[in-house]
Amino acid sequence: MPRVKSESRTALVDSALKTFWKTGYHVVSMGDLVRETGVSRGGIYSDFSGKQDLFHACLDRYQEVVVTPAFAPVEAEGAGIDAIGDYLNNLLNRVKDGNDPGLGCLVVNTIGQIEPEDEATRARLDHHSNRLVRGFKAAITHENQKSGTLSDAEINTLANFTMVSVQGLWGYSRARADLTFLRDYCDTLIKLLKSQVQGADR
């Protein structure tokens, strides 16, 4: 038999992911991707049907290599509100350690530049948002079990709020790479969430 087919090209996708993340889908050219990934044009097109297909693979891979490890504390069994703080700090530390191509979140960046008809991309963004809400809801629910302050509807609303607010953090972190500023945001969010569960003002 001939040579074995490429071992699934994760290195290509990882490299393309960084490029898309740093520069944005529309600005990245296939020439950029060839240069940054070290894979030839033919190689890319043999594994993906085109630029958009590769980008979708990057969005999926982003969930695996960035969201899953960072969000693990929240998705862990018995996670409470502090796990949300761990999640935020996990990503902030990635930035500090220089593991990420820059700040921001690939999903949040993409929301701002996707065209409304692009359903395939939109579905991936929705999946991300739903994943966050699901995690936040479980964490708030667990924290709330101690006091029983919040109703189910209130927990839902709070989880949705947290998701939206956190997407603001990642979006804004692209504009301002001030770790102290960003950590203050995280501390405030956690404090606010806890104050709601403790239900001090109800």
Next chain:
Amino acid sequence: MPRVKSESRTALVDSALKTFWKTGYHVVSMGDLVRETGVSRGGIYSDFSGKQDLFHACLDRYQEVVVTPAFAPVEAEGAGIDAIGDYLNNLLNRVKDGNDPGLGCLVVNTIGQIEPEDEATRARLDHHSNRLVRGFKAAITHENQKSGTLSDAEINTLANFTMVSVQGLWGYSRARADLTFLRDYCDTLIKLLKSQVQGADR
């Protein structure tokens, strides 16, 4: 004397603003702008040095025609936290009435697709963020004067948090045009801010 020079082209900028807002800077072509604004290529280039220059004019105009009226309650003398809710609902109602090209915020969308070296654009985005923080800080400070619960540093932190969180709202509103969902976010934010000023849990 000959014919008078074009009356400052505000109609051109207004139209270009909508196009950039809806579609995003990189996706909009000069051909799109010619078609949407009804101004010829020569006309555009006689008033602006290029696409980026026109875009900057749109960012500036966005402050005037969108942010200033919507944010007016917050920037008004004696505004409190409810003014922040008015601001959010002002923009949500614009969407409902179909005045805006879609959802989202031109500034937030731009943050996600600007290249780090583009200082001229970045300065305009910073100006917007600073304006929001200044307004939120004044409103929270005024509300806090009744109880005196929060320190100056705490007010600063809360104003920064609010700005980041609100940018999350406008960013996410592009992905999910569900007015009920978005209003729930607004109500939650206002409730959280008030609970902090009342200082129930301190």
Next chain:
DNA sequence: CTTGTAGTGGAACGATCATTCTATAACAAG
């Protein structure tokens, strides 16, 4: 060795981009 496949480097293609230019129409002032 030969054979078949995977992958490369880069030319080629047609489309589209931002920008410039030209010829012309519209109109105000003399």
Next chain:
DNA sequence: CTTGTTATAGAATGATCGTTCCACTACAAG
């Protein structure tokens, strides 16, 4: 009318885009 200015429609330009194609190399299996 003529003259001067503004703006138009659209051709032209040169660059770059995503995509396709091809000659060639590397290598594993027979």
